[in-house]
Amino acid sequence: MGKAVALITGASRGIGKGIALELASHGYDIAGMATSLTSGIEDTKREVEARGQQFLTVVADVGALDQHERVADEVMATFGRIDVLVNNAGVAPKVRLDILETNDESFDRLVDINLRGPFFLTQRVANQMIKQTAAGAPYAPKIVFITSISSNVASTNRAEYCISKAGLSMAAQTYAVRLAEYGINVYEIRPGMTDTDMVAPAKKKYDDLIAKGLLLTSRWGTPQDIGKAVVAFCEGYFDYATGAVIEIGGGYGVERL
Numbered sequence: 001m002g003k004a005v006a007l008i009t010g011a012s013r014g015i016g017k018g019i020a021l022e023l024a025s026h027g028y029d030i031a032g033m034a035t036s037l038t039s040g041i042e043d044t045k046r047e048v049e050a051r052g053q054q055f056l057t058v059v060a061d062v063g064a065l066d067q068h069e070r071v072a073d074e075v076m077a078t079f080g081r082i083d084v085l086v087n088n089a090g091v092a093p094k095v096r097l098d099i100l101e102t103n104d105e106s107f108d109r110l111v112d113i114n115l116r117g118p119f120f121l122t123q124r125v126a127n128q129m130i131k132q133t134a135a136g137a138p139y140a141p142k143i144v145f146i147t148s149i150s151s152n153v154a155s156t157n158r159a160e161y162c163i164s165k166a167g168l169s170m171a172a173q174t175y176a177v178r179l180a181e182y183g184i185n186v187y188e189i190r191p192g193m194t195d196t197d198m199v200a201p202a203k204k205k206y207d208d209l210i211a212k213g214l215l216l217t218s219r220w221g222t223p224q225d226i227g228k229a230v231v232a233f234c235e236g237y238f239d240y241a242t243g244a245v246i247e248i249g250g251g252y253g254v255e256r257l
């Protein structure tokens, strides 16, 4: 049996890169998706290869459903298997607009990339995994959804983001239910404030909130923090916990009095 292969969307930077490097450090070959060939995805490739694993760059827009077949075909052509799917790619609104002022263009963009795309990519990859399961080889595929604390924390200046993530949380639950009979475990990770390009525009605001005690672990999250959690799921430490939802956010969600 060959090495396990992880398909990670949004592997060019930020959390997706962190996940790619952690999985590579644990022996996974990586198929990393990005929207274009940038120095970012080249860096991820080089760093994965430096860990002794293979890296395939897959250029695609996760929101474009007509590209999904090619994505799966490219991974299968190179590696012949998909063991892990990490639905990580996501976007924030281009401009944070109040819920009373935001527009359908921003809403549609967020839902297409953050929800509709990963929902249908998962459908395609899950069907591929089911075929591999039927082949009878030792095989324990996993699917991980990277959602957000915004799945259940309402922000009125980016409602479309919160709504897309809440929908993605339910996608994780429904796939966990449907895929259990095939032994395909599905997990959801909700990152908190994680130091990446996505939150750079709000860095000062969160720096101040963290300094004032917002988090129990008083620092920004890192892509590696999320990558470690993905490894724990993929390496079988949560095999009896399909459907599990875990917040990796420095204790943000702990209610206090």
Ligand code: NAP
Pocket: 009, 010, 011, 012, 013, 014, 015, 016, 033, 034, 035, 036, 038, 040, 060, 061, 062, 063, 088, 089, 090, 091, 113, 146, 147, 148, 149, 190, 191, 192, 193, 194, 195, 196, 197, 198, 199
């Ligand atoms: P990031 O640094 O902005 O990186 C986003 C990644 O997604 C990039 O690799 C980007 O590829 C890719 N991507 C964007 N649109 C895409 C599309 N249409 N098709 C394919 N790939 C696309 O963001 P991040 O902070 O790492 O976020 C990763 C995930 O974590 C997102 O789902 C985000 O919502 C979630 N999250 C982040 C935080 C946080 O604080 N950072 C908190 C909670 C949840 P290109 O380089 O090609 O653009």
